[in-house]
Amino acid sequence: MDKIYLLELMMEFFYSNNGGTNWSSINVGLTNLDIRTLFMEGTDLFAGTNDSGLFYSNNNGATWSTANVGIYNSSIISAISHNSIIFVGSEGGGIYSSINNGLSWNASSFGLTNCKISAMATDGVKLYASGESAGFFSTTDNGNLWLSQNSGLPICIITKLLFEDSTLFITTWGDGIFSSSDSGASWTSLNSGLTNLYLNTVLVDGTNVFVGTNFGVLHTNDNGITWTTMNSGMNSPTIMTLVKIGTSIFAGTYGNGVYVSSNNGASWSPTSSGFSGAVVSKILAHNGYLIAGTFGGGVFTSSDNGVSWTPSIATPFGATYDMVGYNNFLFAGTSGGVKISNDFGYTWSNVNSISQFNSVMSLAIHDGYLFAGTWDKSVWKTLLAPLVGADEISNLVNFNLYPNPANNVLSIDLNGRPEQENIITLFNAYGQIVYSTRVYTSEKVSIDISHLPSGMYLTQLQSKEGRSTGKFIVED
Numbered sequence: 001m002d003k004i005y006l007l008e009l010m011m012e013f014f015y016s017n018n019g020g021t022n023w024s025s026i027n028v029g030l031t032n033l034d035i036r037t038l039f040m041e042g043t044d045l046f047a048g049t050n051d052s053g054l055f056y057s058n059n060n061g062a063t064w065s066t067a068n069v070g071i072y073n074s075s076i077i078s079a080i081s082h083n084s085i086i087f088v089g090s091e092g093g094g095i096y097s098s099i100n101n102g103l104s105w106n107a108s109s110f111g112l113t114n115c116k117i118s119a120m121a122t123d124g125v126k127l128y129a130s131g132e133s134a135g136f137f138s139t140t141d142n143g144n145l146w147l148s149q150n151s152g153l154p155i156c157i158i159t160k161l162l163f164e165d166s167t168l169f170i171t172t173w174g175d176g177i178f179s180s181s182d183s184g185a186s187w188t189s190l191n192s193g194l195t196n197l198y199l200n201t202v203l204v205d206g207t208n209v210f211v212g213t214n215f216g217v218l219h220t221n222d223n224g225i226t227w228t229t230m231n232s233g234m235n236s237p238t239i240m241t242l243v244k245i246g247t248s249i250f251a252g253t254y255g256n257g258v259y260v261s262s263n264n265g266a267s268w269s270p271t272s273s274g275f276s277g278a279v280v281s282k283i284l285a286h287n288g289y290l291i292a293g294t295f296g297g298g299v300f301t302s303s304d305n306g307v308s309w310t311p312s313i314a315t316p317f318g319a320t321y322d323m324v325g326y327n328n329f330l331f332a333g334t335s336g337g338v339k340i341s342n343d344f345g346y347t348w349s350n351v352n353s354i355s356q357f358n359s360v361m362s363l364a365i366h367d368g369y370l371f372a373g374t375w376d377k378s379v380w381k382t383l384l385a386p387l388v389g390a391d392e393i394s395n396l397v398n399f400n401l402y403p404n405p406a407n408n409v410l411s412i413d414l415n416g417r418p419e420q421e422n423i424i425t426l427f428n429a430y431g432q433i434v435y436s437t438r439v440y441t442s443e444k445v446s447i448d449i450s451h452l453p454s455g456m457y458l459t460q461l462q463s464k465e466g467r468s469t470g471k472f473i474v475e476d
Contacts, residue, residue: 029064030055039079041086041101048076048088056102059433070105071096080120082127085142089117095129097143108143123168136170136187152187153178169209169224174198177211179224190224203242203249210249210265212239217251219265233268234259245285250306252280258292260306271306286325291345293320293332301345324363329388331370333360338372340387351387368460385458385471399461405473412445412459423462428455449474 034050045057046067053068054076073093080087086098087108094109095117112129121128126138129146136153137146154175168180169190176191177199191197196213203210209220216231217239231237238254251259251268257278259268279295290302292309299320300309322333331351332339338351338360351370364371370382400413412424419442426435426447434452439445452474459470 029066036075036077037079037088039081041081044101046079046086046102048079050075050091054088054102067102068105069103070098070107072107078117078120080122080127082122083142087120087127087143089120089129092116095120095143095146108139109146110144111139111146111148112137128168130170149180149187152189177224188225190220190227192225193227193229194218194224195229200239201242203244205244208264210242212242212251214238217242217265217268230261230265231268232266233270235270240279240281241283243283243285245283245290246305248305250283250290252283252292254279258283258306258309271302271309273308281320282323284323284325284330286330289345291323291330293323293334295319299323299332299339299341299345299348321360322363324365326365326370326384326388331363331365333363333372335359338363338370351382383458399470401459401470401472404471405475406449407475408448408450410447410449410459410472412447412461414442414445414461420463423460425460425462426452427458427460428452 030047031052034052035047036050037048039046039048043058047055047057047064049055051074053066053071053074055064056067057064071088071090071093073090073096075091076088077091078089084099086102088096088105090096094107094112096105097108098105117129119130126140127143128136128138128149130136136149138149139146170178170187174197176189176194176197178187179190180187194211195218196215199211199213201212203212207221209224210230211218211227216229216234216237218227219230220227234251234253235256237251237256237259239251240254241252243250243252247262249261249265250271251261253259255278256270258271258280260271261268278292278300280292281295282293284291284293288303290306292300292302294300298311300311302309319335320332321335324331328342330341330345332341332348336350339348340351341348360372365384368384370384370387372382399415402411402413414422419440422439422441424435424437424439424445424447425433426449428434434457435447435449437445437447454474454476456471456473459472461470
């Protein structure tokens, strides 16, 4: 499933078609705005809610319908796809499964001793599930029978499941890390030498596992059997983020800028020329540059692999929570909304201009849209094309529009692409669909636009190769 599924625990959906200048609600049919999990299967977007079950959308969230046939617990809090079957975990009703993309569901909880399923994972053979203070379970028959996999585990709150090669890791809230080399049949504590069981961040690089805590960096290269403190060169570090770029590891800290290690964490050097006591919350590598987001100090850019940093020239940033890159553009989610930069973070401008759009905690780019998850104002999305230009995203599927401007007929030249299903959709300036069709030609398509009012429109072409967008203008 797509990374977009990380945008959860939000309250509502909004849409913009003009680069975030104006936003409109896209909650048609979504009768409960308390969203607990988001996931995608095929072209359908699913939203699990608190107390109203499951909803789905097959048009990128424009409209929603319920998908609760067979679901008898109304709070859906986790989801995963395994062997072409969708599984959802509920607040107190265990697990449900669907073999027809959510049209109907069956209970799949036999063997579970806890019915609040907060996390699921798959290794392609087994499906795993865990719940709060309930331990760990697995199934090899697509959910028909679940087996307890808690040998060696304390009664704990499991927060994350992670596979690295053939080893399964789980992190817990206050009980440290455990690993299993037999698909969860038995577990081994990995807490020897782990002085802090509450972790801020984790970096996995082959057999090397680094964790960031309020007391620096700890490292294991033996599946967590032993841990070594690796703070040489650091000054009272609280590690907020860890990232490996090339052969170097960068550590963003609380109040001490950025450290870098070129010897796998054995020693660290400050690489914060230009920083001044910044709380570094995010480090991103993009097109040969390093971009560091901070809490309250704005964004800093390095063009020399972190040797020196230059502060951005920006509208007030506040705290930076997340950053994503797209071609030559950067987007930052901040306490002051979404910012955009087209010069590697040196200058920024606002994407949004409405007062309630603030505290953007997470960003994701998916299917021609920029999604933003906020602290208390829902999930929002906007088309990328008005932000970065249609040419920036039109390289997925090559097509030409003419004449442009047009008044009666718009021609779309598919440039002799392989004959396959192509979905052509026209949007007006408000993001509303004004025309949609499916064609199987590989040449030219002509569309009657004589009934369309004058103005700017977007053409969206979708095939199995991807999705692209182009602009055209209708004149009287």
